[in-house]
Amino acid sequence: MRALRRFTVRAQLPEPLAPLQELAANLRWSWHPPTQDLFASLDPQAWEQVKGDPVKLLGAVSSQRLLELAEDAELVARVRAEADNLRDYLSKPRWYQRQREADPGLPAAIGYFSMEFGISEVLPNYSGGLGVLAGDHLKAASDLGVPLIGVGLLYRSGYFRQSLSLDGWQLEHYPALDPQGLPLRLLAQPDGTPVLVTVGMPAGRTLYARVWQAVVGRVTLLLLDSDIEQNEPDLRGITDRLYGGDQDHRIRQEILVGVGGVRAVRAYCAAIGHPEPAVFHTNEGHAGFLGLERIRELIAGRGLNFDEAVATVRAGTVFTTHTPVPAGIDRFPLDLVRYYFGEDLLPGVPLDRVLALGAEENPGMFNMAHMGLRLAQRANGVSKLHGEVSREMFGTLWGGFDTDEVPIGSVTNGVHGRTWAAREVTELLGEPEPGDGDGRLDGLTDGELWALRGRLRGQLVAEVRRRVRAAWLERGASAPELGWTDSVFDPEVLTIGFARRVPTYKRLTLMLRDPARLRALLLDPERPVQLVVAGKSHPADDGGKALIQQIVRFADDPEVRHRIAFLPDYDMSMARYLYWGCDVWLNNPLRPLEACGTSGMKSALNGGLNLSVRDGWWDELYDGRNGWAIPTADGVADPARRDDLEANALYELLATQVTPAFYTRDGAGVPSEWVELVRHTLDTLRPRVQATRMVTEYVRDWYLPAARAAAEVELADYAGSRRLAEYRQRLNASWPRVRIGGVDASGVPDSPVVGAPMTVRASVELAGLKPDDVTVQAVVGRVDGTTDELDAPVTAPMAHVGGVDHDGDRFEAVVPLPHAGLIGYTVRVLPRHELLSSSAELAKIVVAG
Numbered sequence: 001m002r003a004l005r006r007f008t009v010r011a012q013l014p015e016p017l018a019p020l021q022e023l024a025a026n027l028r029w030s031w032h033p034p035t036q037d038l039f040a041s042l043d044p045q046a047w048e049q050v051k052g053d054p055v056k057l058l059g060a061v062s063s064q065r066l067l068e069l070a071e072d073a074e075l076v077a078r079v080r081a082e083a084d085n086l087r088d089y090l091s092k093p094r095w096y097q098r099q100r101e102a103d104p105g106l107p108a109a110i111g112y113f114s115m116e117f118g119i120s121e122v123l124p125n126y127s128g129g130l131g132v133l134a135g136d137h138l139k140a141a142s143d144l145g146v147p148l149i150g151v152g153l154l155y156r157s158g159y160f161r162q163s164l165s166l167d168g169w170q171l172e173h174y175p176a177l178d179p180q181g182l183p184l185r186l187l188a189q190p191d192g193t194p195v196l197v198t199v200g201m202p203a204g205r206t207l208y209a210r211v212w213q214a215v216v217g218r219v220t221l222l223l224l225d226s227d228i229e230q231n232e233p234d235l236r237g238i239t240d241r242l243y244g245g246d247q248d249h250r251i252r253q254e255i256l257v258g259v260g261g262v263r264a265v266r267a268y269c270a271a272i273g274h275p276e277p278a279v280f281h282t283n284e285g286h287a288g289f290l291g292l293e294r295i296r297e298l299i300a301g302r303g304l305n306f307d308e309a310v311a312t313v314r315a316g317t318v319f320t321t322h323t324p325v326p327a328g329i330d331r332f333p334l335d336l337v338r339y340y341f342g343e344d345l346l347p348g349v350p351l352d353r354v355l356a357l358g359a360e361e362n363p364g365m366f367n368m369a370h371m372g373l374r375l376a377q378r379a380n381g382v383s384k385l386h387g388e389v390s391r392e393m394f395g396t397l398w399g400g401f402d403t404d405e406v407p408i409g410s411v412t413n414g415v416h417g418r419t420w421a422a423r424e425v426t427e428l429l430g431e432p433e434p435g436d437g438d439g440r441l442d443g444l445t446d447g448e449l450w451a452l453r454g455r456l457r458g459q460l461v462a463e464v465r466r467r468v469r470a471a472w473l474e475r476g477a478s479a480p481e482l483g484w485t486d487s488v489f490d491p492e493v494l495t496i497g498f499a500r501r502v503p504t505y506k507r508l509t510l511m512l513r514d515p516a517r518l519r520a521l522l523l524d525p526e527r528p529v530q531l532v533v534a535g536k537s538h539p540a541d542d543g544g545k546a547l548i549q550q551i552v553r554f555a556d557d558p559e560v561r562h563r564i565a566f567l568p569d570y571d572m573s574m575a576r577y578l579y580w581g582c583d584v585w586l587n588n589p590l591r592p593l594e595a596c597g598t599s600g601m602k603s604a605l606n607g608g609l610n611l612s613v614r615d616g617w618w619d620e621l622y623d624g625r626n627g628w629a630i631p632t633a634d635g636v637a638d639p640a641r642r643d644d645l646e647a648n649a650l651y652e653l654l655a656t657q658v659t660p661a662f663y664t665r666d667g668a669g670v671p672s673e674w675v676e677l678v679r680h681t682l683d684t685l686r687p688r689v690q691a692t693r694m695v696t697e698y699v700r701d702w703y704l705p706a707a708r709a710a711a712e713v714e715l716a717d718y719a720g721s722r723r724l725a726e727y728r729q730r731l732n733a734s735w736p737r738v739r740i741g742g743v744d745a746s747g748v749p750d751s752p753v754v755g756a757p758m759t760v761r762a763s764v765e766l767a768g769l770k771p772d773d774v775t776v777q778a779v780v781g782r783v784d785g786t787t788d789e790l791d792a793p794v795t796a797p798m799a800h801v802g803g804v805d806h807d808g809d810r811f812e813a814v815v816p817l818p819h820a821g822l823i824g825y826t827v828r829v830l831p832r833h834e835l836l837s838s839s840a841e842l843a844k845i846v847v848a849g
C-alpha cells in the first residue's frame, strides 16, 4: 500500500544530546567539518544513508542507539563543545560589529531578496549559479557578522532532479520536499501562532503564505510557502517548483517573493524585535516588486505621495543584475502586470505609475530589470567585464550619456571558501586572509602540494565510479553488466571538469567540435586526459537536452568511456567533488555572455587551474601564471566559424601546454611546472575569489552609501524625500526647454600647448530652473577628425557668472588643455542635487548643439 502523504517526525533526544538539535537546526554545520564529523560519528552508516543530512540523521538513529550514546561521556563532551563553539560563533562580535563601532552609519539590518538560495544540498531550493551565489552571500555575511535577512520562496519540489534515459535524453523528476524534514522552523508570533502573510489577488481573492525560517549561521533566511489549506488550489501551487511554469505562474511567484517578502520581513522583525532593514538588496530583477510594496507602505503609513515614496525607496535600494543578454531578462506582458496590480494588490499605488517603472522599448512589455534600475539608486553587475556589458546593454535608459558614464558599477562575485574548499586544503593552508598571499604555502614543498592534489583527484575518481555505476543502473542496466564501471577513470590521469547549466551560450559541446581530436586527447598513450561533464538543461529547452545527449552518446562508447563521463543530476553534493578533484576547470562560454561564472573560482580554491575563455571573472583575474586563456574569436560573426576557431584553440592548448605541464615530471615524479601554477593559484586567487571579499565590498561601497542616503532622505519626517521629489518634478517640467545657447570659443589660446588654459563660456536657457539646480560642464577631449566623438574627455564644472543675456544665464570655466593633437570640446547641462548619487542618476542631459 502506498501512503497518501508523508511527513517527518523529529526524534526526542536524551537530555545530554539535546544540543544536537541546535547543531542540526543551524545550517552552519554545512561549512563546519567538526560538526559534520560529530554527526557522522553518531552512526556512520546512517550518516551515509541520509547523505550527510543532520536533520534526517537524528530521525534515522534508533532510540536505543541514542540512549547508548547519551552514556558516552566523551561523545557528550564533544556535543557540548561543538554547541559552545556554535554559540560563540553566533554571539561574539565579528568584522561588521567592529566596523560599526567606527561607523554607526552602517545599517542595522539589510534585506537580501532572491528567487533562489543554494545553501546546502539538504535544502535544494536553487537551480544553479544565481542561487548558489545567494547562498554564499548569506554564509559570508554570517562569517563577517553582517546583519542580513534573506528572503525567498520555499518550493515544494525545488528544481528538478535529472536522470537519463537509455538513449541519453534528460528526464526530469520533481520529488516533493517535506518542510518538516528540512532544517526549517515556522515563523510565529510571540504567542506561538504561525505568521500568515497575505497578498491581494485580483477579483477580491487573497493569497496566504506561511513563512519558514532557515538559520544560516548568524543570518536568518525567510522562505514563503503558499502550499497551505487557507489557499484556493491554484494559489497553493504558486510555490510548487522553481522556474517551472508559464508567465502567469512566474509573476505570481515574483509578487509573492517581492510584496509578500517585505511583509514577511516586517512580521519577522516585529516577532523577534529585530531592527528593520535600512537597505534592501534586490538580487536580480525577479525580486523587484519589493520596491512597490515599500512604496505602498510609505504612501499608506507615512503620508508620502508616490514620487516622495520613490525617492525614499531608491535611496535605500541596491540592485544587482546578473544577465548580460537582453533575451535573459525577465519581462511580462503589460496586460498581465495590469491585471495583478490593478486593484487589490497595492492599494493607493497608482497603476499607471507602476507600469511606467517597467517601461521598455516594446510598449507591450514590462521589464523587471528596468524597474530594478528605476527603483534603486545604486546598481551593479557581477564582474568588471559584466559591469561594462551592463552599461552598454542598459545604456538606452541613459540616452545622451557616454557608455562609461552609465551609473552601473560592478562587484565581482565570490565563493564561500569554507563551503567549497576541501577540508584537506584548509587543514594544510589555513584560512586565507583577504588581500594578501598565503604565508603557509611557502612552507610546503612541491611534493606535498602535489600529494594534496593527488588525494583530491583520488576522491573524485572514486566518486565518478560510484556515480557512473548508479547512473547506468538508473538507465536500466543490470549490475552484472557494470563491472567495467569499477575501473573508469584513473587517479593518475589529468582530470578536466566541465559542469554547468546548459544554456546555449555555455557551449557544452564545444569540446565535441572535432570528435576525433577529442578522442585522441582522451586516449593518448603517454599523456591522456579524462573528462568529467555534468549539467542540467532547463526542462523546456529541448535544444539543451540534445546537447546533453550528444555528450552522453559520445561518452557511452566503450572505447572512451573509461576517460569521459557525463554524470547526471549536477547539484551541490556532486559539484563539491568536482571542484576538489579536477586538475583543470574548463569553461568556454561565448564571450561576453558569462556574467561572472563562479565554478572556476571554486576549483581555484582547491588548486584547480582554469582553462577558460576570458569572460566574466577570468577576464579580470587571469594573469598568465594561474591557468590558461582560450583565445576568443568574438569578432567573428559566423557562429560556426567562431566555434571552429575556439575549439581549435582549446585542443591546441590542451595538447601543447596543459598536458605537457602535467606530465613532465622531475626525478621524484613531481611536475614542477604544474605545481608552480597550482601554488600561484592558491597564493593569489584563493584570497581574491572569496565571498567575504565580495560581501565586504558590498558593505563598504553599496550598503553603507545606501544606508546613508536612506537616512538622509528620511530625516525630519522624510524632508529629503519631499525635497528630492519636488526637485524631480521641477526638473521634469523644465528640462525639455533647457537649451545651451552660444558657446564661446574665444578663450582658445593663440598657439595652444598642453596644459595651457582655455576659457570656455556658454549661455544656458534654464527654463525656470535655478543656476544651483544644474551642473554646467565643459567637456574637452581628443577627436579623430572623422566622427567628432570625444575620446578620453575631461570635464570641468563651469561657474555661474551671473547675468541673464538673451540666450540665458552665463557660465564659464578655465580648462587646462588635456591632450596634444586634435582637440574638441562641448558644453553640457546635468541635474544637480545634494541627494543624488551622481549627476547621471536621473538620466537627464542636455548637450550643446
Ligand SMILES: *Cc1c(COP(=O)(O)O)cnc(C)c1O
Pocket: 127, 128, 129, 130, 132, 499, 500, 501, 570, 571, 572, 575, 596, 597, 598, 599, 600, 602
Ligand atoms: C557554483 C555552482 C554553479 C554555478 O557555476 P557557474 O560557473 O557560475 O556556471 C552551478 N551549480 C552548482 C551546483 C554550483 O555549485
